[in-house]
Every structure is written in structure tokens, then in C-alpha cells.
Amino acid sequence: MSKKSFGIAGGSIVVVIITAVYMITASGSKSKSSSSPAGEDRVLKNAYNDYFSIGAAINGHTIEGPDSILLMKHFNSVTPENALKPGPVHPEEGTYSWGRADRIVNFALRHQMRIHGHVLVWHEQAADWMFTTGGRPATKEELLGRMKEHIFTVVQRYKGKIGAWDVVNEAVADNGPDIFRHNIWYDICGEDYVKQAFIYAHEADPQAKLYYNDYNIIRPDKRERAYELLKSLLYEGVQVDGVGIQGHWSIYEPSEKELRDAITRFSSLGLDVQITELDMSVYKWEKDRRDKRVGESDDLTPGREAQQVAQYDMIFKTLRDYKDKIDAVTLWGVTDRSSWLNYSPVRGRKNYPLLFDREGKPKKAFYKVVDF
Ligand code: G3I
DSSP states (O other), X not given: OOHHHHHHHHHHHHHHHHHHHHHHHXXXXXXXXXXXXXXXXXXXXXXXXXXXXXXXXXXXXXXXXXXXXXXXXXXXXXXXXXXXXXXXXXXXXXXXXXXXXXXXXXXXXXXXXXXXXXXXXXXXXXXGGGGEETTEEOOHHXXXXXXXXXXHHHHHHTTTTOXXXXXXXXXXXXXXXXXXXXXXXXXXXXXXXXXXXXXXXXXXXXXXXXXXXXXXXXXXXXXXXXXXXXXXXXXXXXXXXXXXXXXXXXXXXXXXXXXXXXXXXXXXTTOEEEEEEEEEESXXXXXXXXXXXXXXXXXXXXXXXXXXXXXXXXXXXXXXXXXTTEEEEEESOSBGGGOGGGTSSEETOOOOOSSBOTTSOBOHHXXXXXXX
């Protein structure tokens, strides 16, 4: 056997063993849980059957690796974390790259899971080619034409399979007096791009539920800017069905009052509410990317863990109170190991934001969330 083929075979054996150990642990039937033996057979989606769907953001590695066992056991909805964003799916004019998205969609359909489409228009992970024409900035007409073609192609490919879409992501300003974030879409198209995106999405699939999705919209000032945007779209007769409160939270926020106020405020517009990207950092919110500082602790200390358990408990207790307004709660990942918060905003700093730990074992927060 050559060294190369031995390497592959050896790697495969390791993967099989790790997966087998993980499956036993994840299934809960043969492992001992250090947190709560009584909770071993708890299933997240079953606990919330009478409340809302329980989703997870997933990538190719989630459905191809050991996390797929947890995914199938505990979740009944998925959101492709990256595969359907314009950059990955539409890298060049006239070129679509469907492989990863198709695999996720087919997996979800095979396992009777809902699929939440993410995302049609965003300034990050965008199809950058859309914004220029022959070396000059695209005109508004060119950009809206490309947006329309993109939305029609993507939405119609998955018509009848993807029932809800994040149509526009993060169009609202974080601070200041303006409602709109000054991003590249806004710079070229002005405010119209948000409205047009919803119009095109509705034309492409009149049955699909259309969401506006944003972060920090439980903070009162940003919440009010998002509220004004949504109110004016609805006033103009634009089809908007719901608002995605992303839920990139931490052990420090939101407060129960902020959460209740946000759900009440958005649903007063007649919109469905989803928590679309729930995770709970053990650090304070930061937006700008940076490297981990020398000496900066990134351990899950008992104090941080206890705060996280209490915060998850409060969040889910509160969400259960609004089950008639909330359609789905989606965690932004399955295990702590695969969370984006391990590389963003602080490169090299471990985080522990989800309900399953790095080995796929249910955390103390998991038991708080399912035992009620
Ligand atoms: O796929 C490339 C790979 O080819 C390349 O080698 C590698 C090198 O850096 O990068 C890979 O792309 C990364 C991509 O995730 C897929 O893993 C990007 O660098 C990385 O920036 C990207 O991060 C994603 C981030 O959005 C982009 O802003 C996160 O995974 C994803 O969780 C995050 O999700 C967003 C939501 O869509 C919207 N709300 C906020 C949320 C968190 O930022």
C-alpha cells in the first residue's frame, strides 16, 4: 500500500471511529451525561412541538459529518448558513453554483424538515460583480435588473421546497438618525432596493413567506428604525410576511423587557416573528473584527456557564409566552465547534454559544431549555 493510500484509509478509519463515538453520545441512549442523566432522552424539537419549529443553520459539513445525527434528532427546520447567499451561489454573471445548496435542500426534504432560505439581498457575501459594469459603478437600473434576475432564478429553482425567504438582510443603520444603512445597495439604488427585492420575491413565488432579517433589533433605537422601515413597506402595499430577529445575543443581553418589547412591537404590524439566528456569546457584543489579545481568556468558566444557562432559560421562557406570534426559532449552528463565533469577530478566540458542546454533548443550557 502506498503512503498516500494508507493516509486516506487511516483518515477514513479515524473519521468512522469518531463518528461512531459521536453517534452514541449524540443519540443519548448509551452515554452518560454529566449534566443530567434524566435528560438523556430529551429531544429539542419534541419539547417545542406545541410552540414553534426548531431550526439550525447548516453547511455541507453539517449534513455530511457527525453533526447530522444531532440535526436529525433535535431539529425540524434548517437554514443554509452560507450556501444560498448571492456570493457563493451566483459568483459570476450568468454562472450559478448550485451544488452545496442543492445538497442541503435535498437533505432537508428527505428528512421532512422545513427550509428557511437565506438570503436574497445582503451587502456581505454579495455577488460583487453585480455592482460594476466594465470597470465603472453599475447604474441603479443595471443593479436592480441583476437583482431581479438573481431573485427570480434562485426563488423559482426552489419553489415549493423553500417555503420562506430572508429577502433583505441588515438594511437598517446601527446608529444615527437615518433608517437605512449606507451600504453599496443603498449607495447605488437608494431606499428603493429593499422594496424592489420584496416585490421581485413575491412575483417569483407568491406562496413563499417573505422576511426582513436583522441583528440588534431588540435594542430600542434600532428596533424603532426597523419598525419604521417595515411599517412604510406595508403601507405601500409591499408583501412582507415576517421579521427575523436574528438573535446574535450574549450572556449580557437582551433583557427580558427588550425581548418582550421587540416581539410585541413587530407583531403589532401583523407580521410573523422568527428568531432566525440564535446564539449566545459568552462575551460582550463587538462588531469590528480583531485578533485575540495576549492573555485574553477564552475558557468557559463556571461563571460564564452559569450566566449562559440563566440567559438561555430566560430567552426560551419568554419565547414560549409568545408561541402564537413566533413561527420558528433557529439556532445559528448545531455545536459550539462549528459556530462562526469561533472566528468572528475575534480571530482565534473560542466561543461556546450553542446548546451542544464541541463533542456534540448536550450542555447544561440544553437541559434548561427542554425541561419545562
Ligand atoms: O468558503 C470560503 C472558503 O473557500 C475560504 O477558503 C475561507 C477562507 O477564509 O473562507 C470561506 O468563507 C467563509 C464563509 O463564512 C464560509 O465558511 C468566510 O471567510 C466567512 O467570512 C464566512 O462567514 C460567514 C459570515 O456570515 C459572513 O459574513 C459565517 O459563516 C456566517 O455564519 C455568517 O452569518 C451571518 C448571517 O448570514 C447574517 N447575519 C449575521 C451572521 C453572522 O455574521
